[in-house]
Amino acid sequence: MFDCTSSERECLPVIIIGAGISGLLLAQELRKTNTPFRVFERDKDFLTRGAGWGLTLHWSLPALRELLPTDLHAQLRDTYVDRAAVERGETSTFPFFDLSTGERKGASPKLSEEARIRVTRERFRKLLATGIDIEWGKVFKESHDTSESVAAVFEDGSTHQGRLIVGCDGGHSRVRRALLHQRYNNHPIPVRLLGFTLAVKAEQAGPIRALDPFFLQGTASVSNVFMYISLLEAPQTPDCNSAYVYQVCISWNTTKPPCDIPARSNSASAQQERIAIIREVSKQWAEPFKTFVQLIPDTTNVQQLDISDFPPSAGVDAAGRVLLVGDACHAMSMYRGEGANHAIVDVLELKERVLPHLHRDKTLTAAVRKFEEGVIERTRPAVLASRKACLDAHDWHNLTPDSPLLTRRQMHLKFDG
Template identity: 45%
Template sequence: MSGRPVLIAGAGISGLLLAQHLQQLGVPYQLFEQDSAIDARSGGWGLTLHWALPALRELLPDHLVARLPETYVNKAAAARGDTGRFQFFDLQTGSALYSVPAEERIRVSRVRLRQLLATDLDVQWNKTLQNIESSSDSVTAHFADGSSYTGCLLIGCDGSRSRAREVLYPEGHEMSPLPVQLLGGAALYSPEEMGGAEKIDPFIFQGSHPETDVFFFFSLLDTPNNFEESSKDKYLCQIIISWADAKNIPVPSDNAERIALMKSLTENWVQPFKGLVHNLPESTEARSIRIADWMFQPVQSPAHPRVVLMGDSAHTMTMFRGEGANNAIVDVLDLTKRVDLRSVGSLSTEGLREGLTAYENDVFTRAEPSVVNSRQACLDAHDFSRIINGSPLVSARLRK
């Protein structure tokens, strides 16, 4: 059994980081991803890394730590030590009501971070996990293309719609939707179209209107000359607005109508926030996202003792506190501290399960408050009165 690899289902942040660490240790692994390539579903998202940065540096080889700036959305700001202020604005008056401090914080491109983490890794693409079969001393992953692979441990890193989660929690794997509608898109803006937004914060800011409770999130995804392939004179911006279902505003299926809706909902906003929405080109893809979350329970599956979840598969949380990626990174570190990965292939099922149980308890203790706070932050974002009285939406992000 000692020669059997660790099977990793999913090449997201946690799956790639785990594979990098196993490769450093010389532990055999097989990494599977349902997408066809690393950038198949980039989605135009950024990630804010803060309390997980020490763990990230501990897990990665030094040469990849040195290359982390290749992922930054604003390398110039990061180089001067600017961690941003992550301010929250009253969109009726333009007043900054809160800022969220951080000793260290960087904003990265999700697709660039995945590309960096995939360096020198053997990823098997187009592999959609279909089923899991367990025996007394091994686990076999079956994929939709008919292939099967057997290992000593299977780690489900396959995201918020995790098939591994379905297998482990057949009666309770579905996510819990929140009563919130969200529309967002990304576009290139000239300095004139930015209206000075780049001076507010070099990374991200947010706000809400006290009369309509429509929420706004702004993120820089790239800055002029940030990379060789970056625009020479424009900013790549992510624009998101959201509102509570109670407003009874349906999301149109037509893209042009979605852009028009975003602009109509922000007509009474003060500048530059109004302009950031109204300058969206009609050709922008306006994506509709239904917010939902899920949190695993650390209960051993007797049928699959060598299977465990990690990252979004274990704890899907809303984007309103930016803690999903941070928890996913520390998941990997917690596993390394609870399971001797160098000898994982020779561990008895009982010995392995003891370490996995300790890992699951660590993850639950840390991530469950993040899921709860992120859910509350999402609800509060669409009720201005809750925000001004204090909310997880505007409180500091700290590792529990």
């Protein structure tokens, strides 16, 4: 039913499931080499999930520069959370504070723009989508693999054939579910996060910007509640009246909650409950954290997230022509800020290890397996280190300078949990 002739196989596309960072970056690589591809995304458009996160890109930057087409690399600064600040030479040290006392407990070294940048996921994703035809509203269901091709089946009943299916569909990947059957579930971490965006005037942002122009984090020694404040957008001219837009996230270990846990619904009452929790928790903090977080308006949309991860396991073979990339393969908590970096390197390794074999039926499956083994070896320690960082972030009295929460971010870790 899914077979095709030899001449047809030469024209079969790489099927990319998911128009996130890894999926779009892969599409750009294929576009550069005139390799046929199709990108399918379950969302209806870019706005379905909101503005998203701020991202720190560091050790993946050499890989990103190799993968990005020249014209897109020239536009990379347009994705920065504060391009003007970077051009003024401002850098982040990602300081860590005791929220209860206001004391700074740690920071990372200052790095140049060549070594570390801070981007908004929304703008970065739209940059990567330049020239890419995304087929929206396509929900992956299953695949059918043969020795010569593979078919992706979608919930709308459509079927599309390709040379390869690359699952880039996030931490709750449907491709992973179809590929791994009973072993696809994420590992729950007993941490709940409340996140929201906050637009403030320059004078309100001033005390936070004095601590760091881009990002800061901390744990309250009294309650073990963790918080980070991440700049998403800043005025780009001195006389601009635009607001500073921040992402604020507050989280705690659910086995020792600081207050009543809000319901999972997004009803108006649940939203008010979440806002009340944020205000109650933050009123115990030192300045400037207390006053800043207390600025949260009554109409704020607060998102709730129960943290989980997915450490890939050695010995999980690819289903022939189906493989996983990015969060679909190695979903990790955000407490080390490395997920996007690993996803970018995944794409570079896919380019180097798999794409040269795309039209070689005899070697493609082995190339996919070798790619998977390399990704697992690199990312499983990273997932477990991020899990430990997440748990340490909510355990002040056992938090040490050697915690993965505070140690150097790097591509290869020796960490087995």
